[in-house]
Amino acid sequence: MAVALPAAAETLADAIALAYESNPTLQAQRATQRALDENYVQARAGWRPTLSAGVQDTYTQTRVPGAQGFVDTNGDGVVDTLASTSYSERYVGNAFFSLNQPIYTGGRVAAAVTAAEADILTGRENLRRLESQILGQVVQAYVDVRRDQEAVHIRQEDVGVLQRQLDESKARFDVGEITRTDVAQSQARLAAAVSSLQSAQAQLAISRGNYAAVVGQNPGELAPEPSLAGLLPVDVDKAFDIAEDNNAQIRAARYTEQASRARLAGARAERMPQVSVAATYGFSGLGRSVDTDTWAQNITARASVSVPLFNGGLTTSRIRQQVERNNADRISIEGARRTVLQTLTQAWNQLLAARANISSTDEQVRAAMIASEGTRQEQQVGLRTTLDVLNAEQELRAAQLSQIGARHDEYVSAAGVISAMGRLEARNLTPMAPRYDPKTNFNKLRVTWGWAPWEEPIGLVDSVLVGKTKELPLEPPANAAPLPQPEPGKSRTK
Incomplete structure (x- = not known):
């Protein structure tokens, strides 16, 4: 139903704002990012206490079969009692509360928290990258419609001109000024123009x-x-410098390397000792008894230190594995940089070519208009044939279509350059519109259900041997402004 409604986005800024707010692909990625934020909470849970409670009621029945036959109970030699099976039953109940608090995990939890933070930052960059792709599609779709609307207008004008030319040719044929060949040429060009108009309307x-x-x-x-x-x-060169710091693909690769580095620290932490304290409070007694005074109370407190000594080389293997994964992620940063360099170079040269084409097509249209008008006037005095007029008109329409195509390509190439630099974002294009900030959800999770005030000092101790995630700065362009309207006749990217 949304597709069937009348359009409300009359400007490119309106289209960008609407797509930014409602595009389902972008909304799904935001939900994925919010799910990724929960990894941070789950990782920090390793510093928090765990409390459990349990109730147990046990029923035990014991049956011991006796000897077969009769038994002499008084020793007088007379069998007087049948041997019977012994039988007993017992009800035992217990209830307990157990509390466990890690004190030091050797850096295991700290490494998991650091890796989770790096993964979240990677997810934010992937969200930025998807946003840039969606906005690039909006720009592409917008200028495609604008180009095709102008193309339909040119085709319609062409049909009108050729229809008038055909009517004029028929009138001149009726008075004997031209031959039937001239009329047929006009009819053929009109039919071709109608076909081109239908194709333009379909496009x-x-x-x-x-x-x-x-x-x-x-x-x-x-x-x-x-x-x-x-x-x-x-x-x-300035574009390359900006892309180095702002391109989402490069930044995501750097955060991915930070995450694998943290997981390497976590693998090494498996060799470190762990310290924890625990306490248990419970009751035990006869399960059917309602007199709690007969129940025993148990209070247990313990502090434990565990040191891994030997696990068959498992920890060493995991460390080697994480070392190589970190090597791969570090190498991937250079791969991402080269990919962005290639994309940016291509987009920049396409922009330069499109700008040159604009100048050429502008001159081509100007000259074609003069030639078309001159050919028509020369035909009236007998210096040009009908075919000359038709050819001049065809060249004019081709020049006009080339002109709108060059302007379209210039704008798309400019958007491609901005996207490769990492600045094709809603905050740069429509800064006044409401903006989704992934940090808002993450900040809500820093202090949430399960948070304990003492987890911060425990985290500081646990993080001594583990590096922190380094968030890369991201600044908007100094001259960013809302999208203005272009001046008539001016280039839209210069």
């Missing part, structure tokens, strides 16, 4: 469907694309 319908799929509703009369100049760097 527009496809682009509108793509827009509805990513934004959430059908497009209406879309406003011109705003300038992206505020987010573009002055040169490609």
Whole structure:
């Protein structure tokens, strides 16, 4: 039903805000991130006390079969009693409360907490990356619809001009100025123009469907694309520097390496001793007795230290395994950097080519308009044929279509450069719109059910041999501003 509603997003900023709020792929990733936040709580539970209670009631019945036959009970030599089976039963009940508090885990829990934090930061970068992809799809869909709307308008104008040309050719044929060949040429060009118009209308319908799929509703009369100049760097070297610090793929690879480094520390912590304290309070007695004074009370307190000595080489194997996994993650950082370098280089050169094409197509359209008008005037004085007029008109339409295609490609390439730099985000494009902050949910979980005030000092002691997760800075561009409207006749990315 949302797709069938009239469009409300008349500008690119509106489309971005709507997709940012309602896109199902983006919403699902946010839910996945909130689920990932729970790993932090689960890891910190290793520093918290555990309390358990139990009640048990045991019934025991014992039957001991006696000797077969009769028994002489008084020793007078006369059998006077039949041997019987001995029988007994017993009810025993007990209840207890047990408390256990870790004091030092050798860094095991600290490593798990650090790894969970790094995983959460990796998830946030994956969310940023998906957001950039979705907004790139919005930009693509928006300019596709705009391009196809202009293409349909050009095709419609072409059909109208060729229809008038056909009517004029028929009138001139009737008075004997031209031949039937000229009329047939006009008819053929008109039929081809009608076919091209139908194809353009079909392409527009496809682009509108793509827009509805990513934004959430059908497009209406879309406003011109705003300038992206505020987010573009002055040169490609500056773009590389920005991508090094802001690209989500590179940042995610770095956080992944931090997580595997923490898991390596956790594997090494398996060699360290563990210290804990525990207490148990319980009752035990006859299960059927209602007199609690007959029940025994048990109070037990203990402090334990356990030191692993030998486990068949399991710990050593796990350490070697985590070392290699950390090596792989560290190497993956360079792989991510090279992938981003390739993507950014491609997008930057596509942008330069599109800008050059805009200048060329602008000049092509200007010259084609002069040629079309001149050819038509020359035909009226007999210097040009009908075919010359048709060819000039065809070249003009082709130039106009090339012009809107070049402008479309320029805008998409500019968005690709911004995306590769890691700045194609809602906070940079529509900073005034409500923004989803994944830190909000995480901050709620730092002090939640199960939190104990003494877990912080225990965590500090446990973290002595384990490094902390380092959150990388992420700053928005200094000149970021809401998407403005472009000036007529100006490039939309320069």
